[in-house]
Amino acid sequence: MIKKKNILLIVIDCLRADFTYNPQKAHIPNITKLKNEGYSFLNTIASTSTTTPNFTCLFTGLYPFEHGVRSQSGYRLRGKFTTLPEVLKKNGYNTYAEFTGPLIKEIGLSKGFDEYNLRGAKKTIHTQWGCELINKFKEYYKEPWFVCLHIWSLHLPRIIRKGCNRKKYGLTIYGRALSSIDIYLEKLLNTQSDDTLIILIGDHGEKTAYSKFEYFGKRIIKFLFRRMKKFRITKKYFFKGVRDILIGHGYSIYDELIKIPFILHNKDLIPQGESACQIRQIDIFPTILDIIGINYNKEITGKSALPIIKGTDCSNRDAYIEAVGVIIPSKDEWLTGLRIDNKYKFIYAPFQEDFEDELYFLKDDPAERYNVAKENKSLTDKFKNKIKEMRTERMVGEKIDEDIEKKIVEKLRNLGYMD
Numbered sequence: 001m002i003k004k005k006n007i008l009l010i011v012i013d014c015l016r017a018d019f020t021y022n023p024q025k026a027h028i029p030n031i032t033k034l035k036n037e038g039y040s041f042l043n044t045i046a047s048t049s050t051t052t053p054n055f056t057c058l059f060t061g062l063y064p065f066e067h068g069v070r071s072q073s074g075y076r077l078r079g080k081f082t083t084l085p086e087v088l089k090k091n092g093y094n095t096y097a098e099f100t101g102p103l104i105k106e107i108g109l110s111k112g113f114d115e116y117n118l119r120g121a122k123k124t125i126h127t128q129w130g131c132e133l134i135n136k137f138k139e140y141y142k143e144p145w146f147v148c149l150h151i152w153s154l155h156l157p158r159i160i161r162k163g164c165n166r167k168k169y170g171l172t173i174y175g176r177a178l179s180s181i182d183i184y185l186e187k188l189l190n191t192q193s194d195d196t197l198i199i200l201i202g203d204h205g206e207k208t209a210y211s212k213f214e215y216f217g218k219r220i221i222k223f224l225f226r227r228m229k230k231f232r233i234t235k236k237y238f239f240k241g242v243r244d245i246l247i248g249h250g251y252s253i254y255d256e257l258i259k260i261p262f263i264l265h266n267k268d269l270i271p272q273g274e275s276a277c278q279i280r281q282i283d284i285f286p287t288i289l290d291i292i293g294i295n296y297n298k299e300i301t302g303k304s305a306l307p308i309i310k311g312t313d314c315s316n317r318d319a320y321i322e323a324v325g326v327i328i329p330s331k332d333e334w335l336t337g338l339r340i341d342n343k344y345k346f347i348y349a350p351f352q353e354d355f356e357d358e359l360y361f362l363k364d365d366p367a368e369r370y371n372v373a374k375e376n377k378s379l380t381d382k383f384k385n386k387i388k389e390m391r392t393e394r395m396v397g398e399k400i401d402e403d404i405e406k407k408i409v410e411k412l413r414n415l416g417y418m419d
């Protein structure tokens with residue numbers, strides 16, 4: 001019998017594709033080595049810019065309007081949906097979640113995990129907890145294992161290791177925090193044998209700041225913006241004006257917030273290489289199963305990207321994206337969009353009458369600065385109809401009880417979400 005590969009899925013919260021694939025922005029020799037030896041997808045599109053729904057997309061291969069978890073709270077995953085750890089467990093894997101942040105058990109993502117370890121914010125990879133985790137790989141996890149490690153130290157407030165707060169490790173606080181993670185990854189990856197399938201991804205991207213002054217200034221502006229939003233003072237012109245001075249994620253679907261890295265590494269299973277094809281976060285679930293040879297027949301929206309790795313397919317996959325409220329779904333914040341053919345980005349707010357549709361030609365305008373929706377009415381209408389046909393406003397999740405909701409909101413507050 002062929003020995004099953006261990007699977008290490010590393011999810012770095014807020015990890016942007018451009019920082020991962022450009023060694024000039026941070027000092028990341030270990031991530032770069034992983035990329036150079038493995039296979040990377042340069043254009044992987046997350047479904048939202050918020051943690052909890054994105055983890056749900058990752059584990060179900062479905063879009064948020066299909067699995068029902070749209071925000072950090074409000075709705076939980078129904079039992080009828082099969083998750084990646086459930087499939088792996090059924091196929092003989094021992095499954096471990098090493099999570100943190102808002103991924104509270106009651107959201108429904110613990111299904112299929114033998115151990116669902118949700119640590120507090122103080123236990124980071126840069127503390128004793130990080131050393132303990134490395135020891136778990138040496139003597140605790142039972143083979144064949146699937147470990148999903150959720151790293152939080154790139155999330156606000158970002159953590160920079162002692163000695164990394166200088167130019168060599170990046171010009172931004174974000175870059176230096178990422179360089180700090182890379183130092184930890186060296187130790188972690190050294191514990192892995194050639195047998196492990198290593199996967200490195202982000203859950204969503206991040207809007208970053210350049211200087212310390214800008215970093216703290218933007219955090220104050222974010223605080224004020226949240227307050228204004230609460231009292232509904234914000235309007236589209238104000239929102240557009242603050243796009244550049246906001247920091248963090250969850251409030252929009254521009255590329256810096258939804259383009260994530262996706263690196264696969266295993267010398268026996270994956271060839272070296274990279275692809276510029278546009279794929280989606282929901283494709284990661286079936287891709288992992290396909291690579292390790294598990295036949296999964298249940299109908300899901302995500303499709304395996306293995307044919308792209310093998311070179312038998314090179315087509316872009318259209319991606320649906322949304323940001324419908326960080327804490328709970330809200331019509332005031334509801335943005336939906338499409339990223340088509342790695343070429344067009346369309347953004348539309350179905351519940352806001354005064355919202356102007358946005359269309360960007362990404363090849364000429366990768367920073368999404370020039371809205372060409374008015375000049376391209378037929379294209380805009382076509383994309384809008386496509387979203388309407390998906391019926392993305394349907395709520396299929398299970399409403400969370402009030403007491404659990406309170407628990408989640410409290411947790412989010414501790415994480416700084418309500419500041």
Ligand SMILES: [Zn+2]
Binds near residue numbers: 013052
């Ligand atoms: Zn996140």
